[in-house]
Amino acid sequence: MSAISRRGRQATPDVRARRIPEATIVRLPVYQRILSELRRAGVTTVSSEELAERAGVNAAKVRKDFSLFGSFGTRGTGYDTAYLAGQIDRALGADREWPIAIVGIGNLGRALANSDGFSSHGFRVAGLFDVDPFTVGTRVGSLTVRHLDELVPLAHGDGGAQRPAIGVISTPAGAAQTVADVLVAAGVASIVNFAPRVLHLPAGVLVRYVDLSVELQVMSFLLSRHAGVLSGARAPGVLGEGELRAGRPGS
Amino acid sequence: MSAISRRGRQATPDVRARRIPEATIVRLPVYQRILSELRRAGVTTVSSEELAERAGVNAAKVRKDFSLFGSFGTRGTGYDTAYLAGQIDRALGADREWPIAIVGIGNLGRALANSDGFSSHGFRVAGLFDVDPFTVGTRVGSLTVRHLDELVPLAHGDGGAQRPAIGVISTPAGAAQTVADVLVAAGVASIVNFAPRVLHLPAGVLVRYVDLSVELQVMSFLLSRHAGVLSGARAPGVLGEGELRAGRPGS
DNA sequence: TCGTGTGAACGATTTCACAGCC
DNA sequence: GGCTGTGAAATCGTTCACACGA
Numbered sequence: 001m002s003a004i005s006r007r008g009r010q011a012t013p014d015v016r017a018r019r020i021p022e023a024t025i026v027r028l029p030v031y032q033r034i035l036s037e038l039r040r041a042g043v044t045t046v047s048s049e050e051l052a053e054r055a056g057v058n059a060a061k062v063r064k065d066f067s068l069f070g071s072f073g074t075r076g077t078g079y080d081t082a083y084l085a086g087q088i089d090r091a092l093g094a095d096r097e098w099p100i101a102i103v104g105i106g107n108l109g110r111a112l113a114n115s116d117g118f119s120s121h122g123f124r125v126a127g128l129f130d131v132d133p134f135t136v137g138t139r140v141g142s143l144t145v146r147h148l149d150e151l152v153p154l155a156h157g158d159g160g161a162q163r164p165a166i167g168v169i170s171t172p173a174g175a176a177q178t179v180a181d182v183l184v185a186a187g188v189a190s191i192v193n194f195a196p197r198v199l200h201l202p203a204g205v206l207v208r209y210v211d212l213s214v215e216l217q218v219m220s221f222l223l224s225r226h227a228g229v230l231s232g233a234r235a236p237g238v239l240g241e242g243e244l245r246a247g248r249p250g251s
Numbered sequence: 252m253s254a255i256s257r258r259g260r261q262a263t264p265d266v267r268a269r270r271i272p273e274a275t276i277v278r279l280p281v282y283q284r285i286l287s288e289l290r291r292a293g294v295t296t297v298s299s300e301e302l303a304e305r306a307g308v309n310a311a312k313v314r315k316d317f318s319l320f321g322s323f324g325t326r327g328t329g330y331d332t333a334y335l336a337g338q339i340d341r342a343l344g345a346d347r348e349w350p351i352a353i354v355g356i357g358n359l360g361r362a363l364a365n366s367d368g369f370s371s372h373g374f375r376v377a378g379l380f381d382v383d384p385f386t387v388g389t390r391v392g393s394l395t396v397r398h399l400d401e402l403v404p405l406a407h408g409d410g411g412a413q414r415p416a417i418g419v420i421s422t423p424a425g426a427a428q429t430v431a432d433v434l435v436a437a438g439v440a441s442i443v444n445f446a447p448r449v450l451h452l453p454a455g456v457l458v459r460y461v462d463l464s465v466e467l468q469v470m471s472f473l474l475s476r477h478a479g480v481l482s483g484a485r486a487p488g489v490l491g492e493g494e495l496r497a498g499r500p501g502s
Numbered sequence: 503t504c505g506t507g508t509g510a511a512c513g514a515t516t517t518c519a520c521a522g523c524c
Numbered sequence: 525g526g527c528t529g530t531g532a533a534a535t536c537g538t539t540c541a542c543a544c545g546a
Contacts, residue, residue, distance in 0.1 A: 020472075022469070025468075025469050025472050026465055026469065028468070028472075029462065029464070029465055029468045030449070030462075033447060033448075034449075054449065055449060056449050091472065092468050092471055092472050092475070093471035093472055093474060093475030093476075094468070094471065096471070096475065098471050098474070100467070106362065107358045107359070107361040107362035107365065108358070108359070108362035108366075110358040111357065111358035111359035111362055111463075112463060114358065115359075115463060115464065116424075116447075116464075117447065117462070117463055117464025117467065117468075118463075118464060118467065121464075121468060121471070122471060123464075123467060123471070165474065166467065166470055166471075166474075168467075173367075190470050190473075190474060192466050192467055192470060196284060196367075196368065197284075198281070198285075198305065198306060198307050206470065206473055206474075208466040208469055208470055209466070210461075210463065210466050211280065211281075211368070212362075212363060212366060212368055212369075212461065213280070213366065213367075213368025213369060213372075213374075214277055214280050215443050215459040215460070215461050216351070216368065216369065216374060216417065216419075216443055217276075217279070217280045217343050217345070217372060218273070218276050218277060218459060219417055219441050219443060219457065219459055220343055220344035220345065220347070220349050220372070220373060220374070220417075221271075221276050221279075221342065221343050221344055222441075222457055223344060223349070223416065223417075223441060223457075224343070224344030224347065225344075
């Protein structure tokens, strides 16, 4: 029960060891994007207020988010856009190289392979895999799609030099668990799963889920409640009037 | 300051008027998916424990989530899978019809148009729009891609009968704001934006954001911290050892 | 004076723990 | 005896409000 034995408690004010809320991490890419735009426009300094406005959050949140990583701003002036961008990159690990393997080269896999978000911030699409004989061998961007069976030997050859840091699953739901097993066998310990399936994996493997239809479902929930309000008793939904800007950016 | 004037406060225990945490709503689709699998497997009853295990959350959360909508279970037995599934559908508005328009028919738009998540739970892809002359006129599934310019007249003709309930933006980031403006002009008051851009919209328009690369960036954050741990001082990241199952399903 | 950085207050969500019902 | 439903406690995240430094 000492200050250090309890996870999350921190006796030292050492910024590098502070626990960062997941909510903060998710906002960093949004700030980063806005900083890029500002820098492209030649803006060298920005206040938490201005940044908050553009990100659709409030200024206190912006300041608190950054303060978790250190003191990046200048009182009375604001934040230096270039310096701040560099610090966010460092916090997100965007200053390293993260080779990605995408498994499942349907429309979604292709969209991901070609997307900016998968080819910047340190990410590099390093391998594309599928099992469909009509897909294997085709080219997507500058890469040729290989058969999934090649993944394990590839990852173990060469002392693991070709092993991807992150595996992305963009297959139909039915194939997701099998693909995950292959990724684990290849020694890939971080998986981002776009298939709507909860994966069962050995402890120590990191998984993050992206479900393309959740936000649609959240929307239908909100619309139903709204409709309910229009046609009957007042029912406060998730959101009250006035702050209808929901979803990720926007508080 | 009365019980009803304060948003979120509720004097009445009326279940239909209770404020539902967004965190709960986001979990409902996951429960729903698991229930479908169980039902297909012929399972008629499930305990909160079992469901929690499969969803990667804890049992108390499952029970609390459902209790917000009413008492669906039977003490000593568990939940009836069919009945529970029906209740979740009702809560999510999946018992109504939600016509969707997808704007931006690249790989992502095509993936969404063909995905199960956009053709079940009450959703129906009702229109596909783009501005690229090589894309307009092509068929995707059973629909022909139309020019974005057709959206506004279509939505206003016929007394609004053809107006989509939800607009989905799957264009490049640069086009997102313009498309959003068109959707608003068409009278579409709910937007799900897959483009990495914060949208500026009139009050009253609901927006939800899906950023395909955030989870990748969260992953690189986690991996950096991990690497930091391996090569230096102990730093508690977002997650401690033992509960590495992060991302959406999984607490 | 202006705007950051941050304790402290607040609000939301999760977890605990157990009473109540089947 | 087993499992739900739920107040109460604990935890986590947001917002306030102001001291402090440029």
